[in-house]
Amino acid sequence: MNAEQGVTGAERVLLVLAALASHGKAMSVKDLLAVTGLAQSTLYRQIALLKRWGFVAENAGHYAPGPISLQLALGFDVNSLLVEASRTEMQQLARASQESIGLVVAVKHQVMCLEMVDSQHSLRCSFEKGRAVPLKAGASAKSLLAFMADKARAEVLDNLFDNDPAGRAAIETELEQIRAQGYAVSDSEVDPGVWGVSAPIFHRSGRGAGSSASITLMAPSTRAIGRENQFIDGTLRTARAISEHMQTD
Amino acid sequence: MNAEQGVTGAERVLLVLAALASHGKAMSVKDLLAVTGLAQSTLYRQIALLKRWGFVAENAGHYAPGPISLQLALGFDVNSLLVEASRTEMQQLARASQESIGLVVAVKHQVMCLEMVDSQHSLRCSFEKGRAVPLKAGASAKSLLAFMADKARAEVLDNLFDNDPAGRAAIETELEQIRAQGYAVSDSEVDPGVWGVSAPIFHRSGRGAGSSASITLMAPSTRAIGRENQFIDGTLRTARAISEHMQTD
DNA sequence: TCCTCATTCCCATTTGTCGGGAATCCATTT
DNA sequence: AAATGGATTCCCGACAAATGGGAATGAGGA
Numbered sequence: 001m002n003a004e005q006g007v008t009g010a011e012r013v014l015l016v017l018a019a020l021a022s023h024g025k026a027m028s029v030k031d032l033l034a035v036t037g038l039a040q041s042t043l044y045r046q047i048a049l050l051k052r053w054g055f056v057a058e059n060a061g062h063y064a065p066g067p068i069s070l071q072l073a074l075g076f077d078v079n080s081l082l083v084e085a086s087r088t089e090m091q092q093l094a095r096a097s098q099e100s101i102g103l104v105v106a107v108k109h110q111v112m113c114l115e116m117v118d119s120q121h122s123l124r125c126s127f128e129k130g131r132a133v134p135l136k137a138g139a140s141a142k143s144l145l146a147f148m149a150d151k152a153r154a155e156v157l158d159n160l161f162d163n164d165p166a167g168r169a170a171i172e173t174e175l176e177q178i179r180a181q182g183y184a185v186s187d188s189e190v191d192p193g194v195w196g197v198s199a200p201i202f203h204r205s206g207r208g209a210g211s212s213a214s215i216t217l218m219a220p221s222t223r224a225i226g227r228e229n230q231f232i233d234g235t236l237r238t239a240r241a242i243s244e245h246m247q248t249d
Numbered sequence: 250m251n252a253e254q255g256v257t258g259a260e261r262v263l264l265v266l267a268a269l270a271s272h273g274k275a276m277s278v279k280d281l282l283a284v285t286g287l288a289q290s291t292l293y294r295q296i297a298l299l300k301r302w303g304f305v306a307e308n309a310g311h312y313a314p315g316p317i318s319l320q321l322a323l324g325f326d327v328n329s330l331l332v333e334a335s336r337t338e339m340q341q342l343a344r345a346s347q348e349s350i351g352l353v354v355a356v357k358h359q360v361m362c363l364e365m366v367d368s369q370h371s372l373r374c375s376f377e378k379g380r381a382v383p384l385k386a387g388a389s390a391k392s393l394l395a396f397m398a399d400k401a402r403a404e405v406l407d408n409l410f411d412n413d414p415a416g417r418a419a420i421e422t423e424l425e426q427i428r429a430q431g432y433a434v435s436d437s438e439v440d441p442g443v444w445g446v447s448a449p450i451f452h453r454s455g456r457g458a459g460s461s462a463s464i465t466l467m468a469p470s471t472r473a474i475g476r477e478n479q480f481i482d483g484t485l486r487t488a489r490a491i492s493e494h495m496q497t498d
Numbered sequence: 499t500c501c502t503c504a505t506t507c508c509c510a511t512t513t514g515t516c517g518g519g520a521a522t523c524c525a526t527t528t
Numbered sequence: 529a530a531a532t533g534g535a536t537t538c539c540c541g542a543c544a545a546a547t548g549g550g551a552a553t554g555a556g557g558a
Contacts, residue, residue, distance in 0.1 A: 009515070009545060010262040010295070014302045021320040026328045029535065039517045044536065046259070053263045054356035057329070061535060064328035065321040067356050067363060070379030071270040072314040073322035079275045079313035080306070107303035107316050114316060130319030258514055258546070278504060288548040293505070310504060 012038060016046045017055060017065075022110060022132060026062035073130070082203065082213055083115050085245040090117045090215065093238040097231060099219040100125045101238070104198070106144040106212050109156050111135045114213075125194050125218035133190065136160050142184035143198035143214040146175040152212075183236055185228070187221060195224035197232050199239035203246035215239040261287060265295045266304060266314075271359060271381060275311035322379070331452070331462055332364050334494040339366045339464065342487045346480060348468040349374045350487070353447070355393040355461050358405050360384045363462075374443050374467035382439065385409050391433035392447035392463040395424040401461075432485055434477070436470060444473035446481050448488035452495035464488040 007015060019035045020027060027035070032043055047063060050056040057066040077083065083103065090101045094117040103115040110132040118126050135141045135156055145153055153175075161168035178184045183199040198216040217235045224231065256264060268284045269276060276284070281292055296312060299305040306315040326332065332352065339350045343366040352364040359381040367375050384390045384405055394402055402424075410417035427433045432448040447465040466484045473480065 010259045010298060011302075012515095013259045013262055014298065014304065017304075017321070018302055018317065021317055021324055024324060024327065041517055041519090041537085042515080045515085048537095049259055049263065053260075053267055054361075055263065055266075057325070059328065059330055062328075065324040067325065067354055067361050068267065068270055069318065069321035069325040070363065071356075071361060071381055072266070072318035072379075074377065074379040075270055075273060075314040076306070076316065076318040078273070079308070079311075081308055105316055107320075112316055112320060114319065128323065130321075130323040132320055261546090279502095289505090290507085290548055290550090291546080294546080 012036075012042065013046050013049060016043065017050060018108065020056060020063060020065050026059060026064040028062055032063065080114070082201070082242075082246065086115060086201075086215070086242050087117075089238045089241050089245075090115065093117075093215070093217065093234050094119065097217060097219075097234050099217055099223070099231070100127075102127055102140070102216045102218065104140045104144065104214050104216055106135055106148060106152075106156075107132065109135050109159055111138070111141045111144055119219070121220075121223075123220055123223075125191075125196075125220065127218075134160065137186070138190040139184045139186040139196035139198035139218075140214055140216045142171075142175065142178055142186065143200055143216070144212065145171075146178040146184060147200040147202075147214075148212055183232055183239075185232070187224075193221050195219050195221045195228075197228075197235045199236045201239050201246065202243045215242065261285075261291065262295050262298060265292065266299060267357065269305060269312060269314050275308060275313040277311055281312065329363070331450070331491075331495065335364060335450075335464070335491050336366075338487045338490050338494075339364065342366075342464070342466065342483050343368065346466060346468075346483050348466055348472070348480070349376075351376055351389070351465045351467065353389045353393065353463050353465055355384055355397060355401075355405075356381065358384050358408055360387070360390045360393055368468070370469075370472075372469055372472075374440075374445075374469065376467075383409065386435070387439040388433045388435040388445035388447035388467075389463055389465045391420075391424060391427055391435065392449055392465070393461065394420075395427040395433060396449035396451075396463075397461055432481055432488075434481070436473075442470050444468050444470045444477075446477075446484045448485045450488050450495065451492045464491065 015036050015038070016032065019032060023031070023035070029043065033040060036043065038046070047056060051058060051066070054066045054068040056063050086103045090103060094101045098119060098121065100119040101117045102113050104111050104113050112132040113127045113129055116127055116129060118124055135144065145156065157168055157171070161171070183197055186196045188194060196216055196218045198214045201213040201215060203213070215235055215238050217231050219231065264285050264287070265281065268281060272280070272284070278292065282289060285292065287295070296305060300307060300315070303315045303317040305312050335352045339352060343350045347368060347370065349368040350366045351362050353360050353362050361381040362376045362378055365376055365378060367373055384393065394405065406417060406420070410420070432446055434446045436444045445465055445467045447463045450462040450464060452462070464484055464487050466480050468480065
């Protein structure tokens with residue numbers, strides 16, 4: 001039994017990198033101090049290290065991910081079986097539904113978009129590859145939470161709802177229901193006017209049989225009215241199809 | 250045993266990440282052991298850490314960059330003043346020359362492509378964003394080496410030519426000449442049939458006034474014949490224009 | 499069945515890291 | 529010009545944490 005909570009040693013470097021990644025724009029040292037909670041001298045040491053390796057770049061006192069990030073992203077794309085296996089199915093669903101389809105995963109306490117096939121409508125919901133939002137609300141987040149490993153879920157919820165036992169309880173029961181029905185729905189839960197449905201992809205990674213990826217369909221609420229079942233159905237079917245690809249490969 | 254001296258603590262994590270980044274495809278533990286020179290137990294500890302944070306992903310015993318890479322890449326794009334400042338100029342040069350233009354930087358011991366504007370010809374030279382090659386040969390590499398800080402150059406050359414004093418001496422004098430003329434040229438030096446010219450971009454980052462980025466024009470050797478001066482000229486002009494943008498900001 | 503490779507554990511040792519605080523720089527502001 | 533505030537670097541003793549050797553286990557492959 002490992003006590004995993006204390007931010008120790010090497011973890012501090014990753015803490016800084018992760019902070020830069022999720023912040024979305026260049027951060028000052030002050031920002032980083034606040035976000036990471038590191039001591040000043042420690043922070044500077046980590047920054048220097050990361051800079052030396054090309055993991056962060058500096059612009060006049062502001063820090064952002066460095067050039068090696070591009071290389072990493074390239075490596076991710078090339079090697080992601082999941083994205084590979086999903087692309088075709090996602091395109092089919094996009095064509096059939098005429099709405100936007102996303103492939104999302106849970107990373108730490110965020111839901112991140114790995115791949116996106118946009119709707120052709122001029123009014124469309126979208127999301128960039130690599131963009132992330134808190135793993136807290138919305139169809140994607142709920143679907144991911146519902147079907148992730150119990151321990152991992154507890155860890156996330158402990159963190160995101162530590163000051164809100166009521167909200168915590170509410171989401172727990174909602175997740176229970178989502179597990180029962182096999183998908184999650186949201187309406188204007190994160191962004192007003194956006195309706196979404198998300199279903200889990202199961203891939204047996206190693207021993208665990210959990211899920212940490214989902215397929216999400218997003219549509220303007222106005223276009224979703226009356227077509228909820230069609231959308232839900234298609235999303236479920238797509239997620240299942242991808243799950244099967246992941247088994248056999 | 251590690252050839253380098255400075256591999257300490259937190260650096261080991263980055264060592265693993267960097268190895269995955271530059272390898273280009275998923276690596277087995279055995280590969281990583283060989284490349285990083287770490288002890289088995291240490292390596293596994295680093296991998297576990299990186300996995301926990303989403304920096305690496307695993308597929309049946311093979312490791313590759315994880316999803317957070319996409320987020321990092323996004324952050325890099327958004328915040329790279331250099332790329333921002335270069336894009337327009339690069340497009341102009343591409344239009345004028347009808348050849349491919351790349352923006353490259355030196356990262357550790359590699360030359361990495363940050364941005365690329367492709368030629369319209371069906372026979373074209375190209376290079377993906379994020380792709381990297383050894384900082385050893387070719388117009389881009391030589392231009393970067395020639396104009397980088399003395400200490401950094403020494404560090405790279407010490408490393409890449411440690412078994413080849415003759416090659417080391419040869420490139421030193423070549424770099425000398427490149428510094429004098431302000432640009433580097435190559436012909437079939439890395440890839441057969443590819444001609445290239447590369448000129449440095451100067452940006453005063455902090456106190457140092459060195460350069461670590463270059464603009465490179467690449468063309469099939471056959472199309473370069475007789476147009477060398479035109480290409481060299483255009484590349485120099487473009488690099489200078491970008492340098493100026495970087496000053497005034 | 500034997501051998502290779504992946505993965506996990508244990509533990510004594512030592513090595514590197516942490517962070518408080520102060521000193522520098524630098525660019526503005528007053 | 530002096531002062532103010534942020535960024536950045538340096539120093540150093542105490543402490544905790546990481547290292548890696550080795551062995552054990554599991555899974556395939558040949």
